[in-house]
Every structure is written in structure tokens, then in C-alpha cells.
Amino acid sequence: MLRALIVEDNRLFRDAFKAELHGRLSSLLIEEVENGEEALQRINVAHPDLIFMDMHLAGMNGLELARKIKNDFPLIRIAMLTGYDMPEYRLAASQQGVHHFFVKDLLDWEEIMEFVQSTQKNKQ
Amino acid sequence: MDKETETRESLIAEIKDLRSRLAKSEEALLAANKTRNNHMRKHAEDELRWAKERNGERARADETLQAEKLEHRRSEAELGKTREQLHDVSFKLLLAEETERKRISQEIHDGVGQHWATVELRVEGFLNQLDEEIATPLKDILPIIKVGMEETRRIQMNLRPALLDDLGILATISWFCREFQKAQPVIRVETKVDIQENDISNPVKTVIYRVLQEALHNISKHSKTTLVNLSLQKKEGKIEFTVQDHGQGFDSDPVLSLMSYEKGLGLSGMKERTHLSGGSFSIESTKGIGTTIRASWPLPENR
Numbered sequence: 500m501l502r503a504l505i506v507e508d509n510r511l512f513r514d515a516f517k518a519e520l521h522g523r524l525s526s527l528l529i530e531e532v533e534n535g536e537e538a539l540q541r542i543n544v545a546h547p548d549l550i551f552m553d554m555h556l557a558g559m560n561g562l563e564l565a566r567k568i569k570n571d572f573p574l575i576r577i578a579m580l581t582g583y584d585m586p587e588y589r590l591a592a593s594q595q596g597v598h599h600f601f602v603k604d605l606l607d608w609e610e611i612m613e614f615v616q617s618t619q620k621n622k623q
Numbered sequence: 624m625d626k627e628t629e630t631r632e633s634l635i636a637e638i639k640d641l642r643s644r645l646a647k648s649e650e651a652l653l654a655a656n657k658t659r660n661n662h663m664r665k666h667a668e669d670e671l672r673w674a675k676e677r678n679g680e681r682a683r684a685d686e687t688l689q690a691e692k693l694e695h696r697r698s699e700a701e702l703g704k705t706r707e708q709l710h711d712v713s714f715k716l717l718l719a720e721e722t723e724r725k726r727i728s729q730e731i732h733d734g735v736g737q738h739w740a741t742v743e744l745r746v747e748g749f750l751n752q753l754d755e756e757i758a759t760p761l762k763d764i765l766p767i768i769k770v771g772m773e774e775t776r777r778i779q780m781n782l783r784p785a786l787l788d789d790l791g792i793l794a795t796i797s798w799f800c801r802e803f804q805k806a807q808p809v810i811r812v813e814t815k816v817d818i819q820e821n822d823i824s825n826p827v828k829t830v831i832y833r834v835l836q837e838a839l840h841n842i843s844k845h846s847k848t849t850l851v852n853l854s855l856q857k858k859e860g861k862i863e864f865t866v867q868d869h870g871q872g873f874d875s876d877p878v879l880s881l882m883s884y885e886k887g888l889g890l891s892g893m894k895e896r897t898h899l900s901g902g903s904f905s906i907e908s909t910k911g912i913g914t915t916i917r918a919s920w921p922l923p924e925n926r
Contacts (some may be wrong), residue, residue: 606747
């Protein structure tokens with residue numbers, strides 16, 4: 500079973516995103532945490548296959564968290580969610596090992612589902 | 624009495640007389656000498672007293688002068704200290720303003736911005752579950768939500784662009800120039816960057832951004848240029864930032880014209896920010912040739 504972790508400090512968005520993700524792929528096991536520190540602790544225990552993280556987190560920001568995950572858990576696939584659709588952010592994210600970059604204003608669900616399914620394939 | 628005796632007696636009488644006159648003369652001379660000596664002594668004493676008084680006055684004047692000098696030096700030191708304190712306070716105020724802008728911008732992002740994103744996500748989710756017939760007219764709400772999001776982001780970016788803190792000044796310059804070009808398609812911006820992100824301290828990054836913002840604003844409003852050369856580089860132990868346009872320029876001499884120009888164009892703001900962050904600022908402009916704004920800072924040590 501595929502495991503996903505959502506790292507997002509805004510509860511309303513987190514709930515909405517989780518509901519939408521679950522609605523589209525009910526077999527996906529989804530966990531959620533609020534910030535980078537919690538994420539690192541949870542990863543150690545839950546071993547997720549993919550992570551959806553917000554770029555702007557309180558404390559450690561998304562870029563720093565991505566770099567740490569890439570370093571310690573190189574097999575986990577990372578998707579960054581942000582309100583800033585700028586090439587500078589895309590570049591910085593990919594340099595930190597982020598696989599996919601999604602803009603919150605216009606979440607491309609087809610692409611999100613492709614990302615999930617390709618992770619599933621990789622696992623098999 | 625014989626003649627001889629008579630002559631001798633007369634001589635003796637004459638000698639006596641002479642002696643007594645001599646004695647008197649000597650007396651008179653002595654008296655005169657005494658008076659003269661007294662007079663001279665008095666004169667000498669007067670001179671001595673006068674000299675002493677003058678000396679005293681001079682010594683007192685010297686003392687006063689020394690005290691005044693000391694006081695002056697103390698005042699100067701105090702003035703220097705006050706100036707330093709004023710500089711520190713102004714710089715702290717500048718940083719505090721930026722911190723506050725950052726805080727408000729973050730609050731808008733975390734609050735209103737995230738709320739919009741959630742609304743959009745929920746609405747899209749609901750619309751996908753509805754029949755096409757009902758969903759189609761309801762989809763008109765999506766562009767309205769989008770405008771709300773864009774407006775929120777515009778306010779955030781105006782306060783302080785998040786990417787200045789997330790990614791740094793080099794990414795911020797690239798973003799800002801791209802946005803400027805979108806808004807001012809007739810002005811081409813050529814950028815030359817020859818410095819590493821970590822060569823520049825955070826307060827200086829902020830000032831560079833504010834100078835860039837103000838300079839490009841002025842250029843779009845007044846210069847009538849079609850080309851802007853922007854450079855940020857490490858040069859002779861310094862961080863040098865220049866914004867050069869090739870527009871109509873203005874008369875930078877006489878000084879008065881520059882001063883009124885400064886007032887109107889926020890140049891004094893750029894200059895003050897640069898000075899407070901430890902840099903130096905200059906502006907050169909020639910009518911018909913263009914304007915160059917130059918801000919530089921010493922490189923942080925160990926670089």
C-alpha cells in the first residue's frame with residue numbers, strides 16, 4: 500500500500516487537500532503533520548513513499564525540509580505545494596531534490612495523480 | 624698780627640667754610656640719592672607687581688582656555704556618540720520596518736492566502752461532483768476566486784517579496800526585472816550579476832532590493848529610456864550595485880536642482896538606506912545622456 504505524508508501548517512487547506520486526494524485515490528494511506536520537525540520524526544516511523552509539502556512552513560521551510568529528506572531518505576518522492584508560481588522557486592525546489600512542483604492556485608490534479616501513480620509503479 | 628698770621632687764619636676760615644659746604648653737599652647728595660633710590664625701587668616694585676598681575680591674568684586666561692578646550696573636546700565626543708547612536712537607532716528602525724513588513728506579508732499569506740487556496744480547492748472539488756448542467760454556470764466563480772488570490776499575492780509582494788527571504792537577492796532581482804519588463808515592455812533591462820549570494824549580508828540584500836525598486840520606478844516614470852543596465856558585482860573589495868539608464872537625464876548641477884530632484888524621486892530614501900547599512904551612494908546624471916545610480920558596500924570580512 501502506498502503511503503503519503505502531507506506537511507502543511509494550515510489546517511483548512513490540509514483537510515481540503517487530504518479529502519480531495521482521498522476522494523481520487525481511496526487506497527492511498529494518508530498521514531499529516533504540521534511542520535518540518537514533525538515531518539522528520541514521522542518519516543522515521545511511518546516510512547512514507549511520497550510527501551506533499553508546503554513551501555512556507557513555520558520554522559524550517561519547505562526547501563530546507565526537502566534537502567534533509569533528500570539527504571536522509573533519498574527514495575522518498577517529494578512534491579512541493581506553493582502559492583508562488585515562479586521559475587526561481589521551481590529551480591530552487593528542484594535543486595533541493597523536489598520531484599514535482601504544484602501551484603496551489605491551480606492544482607493540476609491530473610499531474611498530481613500521475614505523480615502518485617508513477618511512485619506506485621516505482622515501488623513495484 | 625703780622626701779615627703771615629692773618630693770611631693763615633683767613634685760609635683756615637676758608638677751609639672750614641669749604642669743609643662745611645662739602646659736608647652740606649654730601650648731605651644733599653645723600654638725600655638726593657635716597658630719594659632717587661626710593662623712586663626707582665617704587666618704580667621697579669610697580670613694574671614687578673604689574674608683571675605679576677599680568678602673569679596671573681594670563682595664567683587664568685590659559686586655565687579658562689584649557690577648560691574650554693576640554694569642554695569642546697567633550698562636547699565633540701558627545702556629539703559623535705549621539706550621532707553614532709542616531710545612526711544605530713535609524714538603522715534599527717529601518718530593520719524593524721522590514722521585519723514588520725515581513726511579518727504582515729507572512730500573516731496575509733498564512734491567513735488570507737491559504738484561505739483562498741482552500742476555498743478554490745473545495746469549490747473545484749464540489750464542482751467536479753456536480754452534473755455538467757449545474758456545474759457550468761457555477762464555474763464562473765472560479766475566476767473571481769483567482770482574482771482574490773492574485774490580489775492577495777500582489778499585496779504580499781508589495782510589502783516584502785517572500786523570495787527575498789526564501790531564496791535571496793539574486794533570485795529577487797531576476798524576478799523583479801521580469802515583472803518590470805512585463806509592466807514596461809518598451810524598456811529592456813540587461814542584468815549583469817557577478818557575485819555570490821553569501822557575499823552579501825541580509826540587511827544589505829534588503830537595501831539593494833529597495834534601491835532597485837525605487838530606481839526602476841523612477842526610470843519608468845521619468846527617464847523615457849528604452850534600456851536599463853543593471854549590475855551587481857564584487858569589485859575591488861566592495862559590493863557594487865549600479866542602475867544605469869540611457870534616458871533624458873536631468874541637470875545634476877546646480878546642486879539645487881539635484882536636491883529638488885532628490886526630494887521628488889525618493890533618492891534621499893535610497894541614499895539614507897544605503898548609508899545606514901554602511902554603504903555609500905552616488906548619482907550622476909547628464910541631460911540627454913541618462914542617469915546612473917551607484918550604491919556600494921564593503922565586502923563582509925573573510926570573504
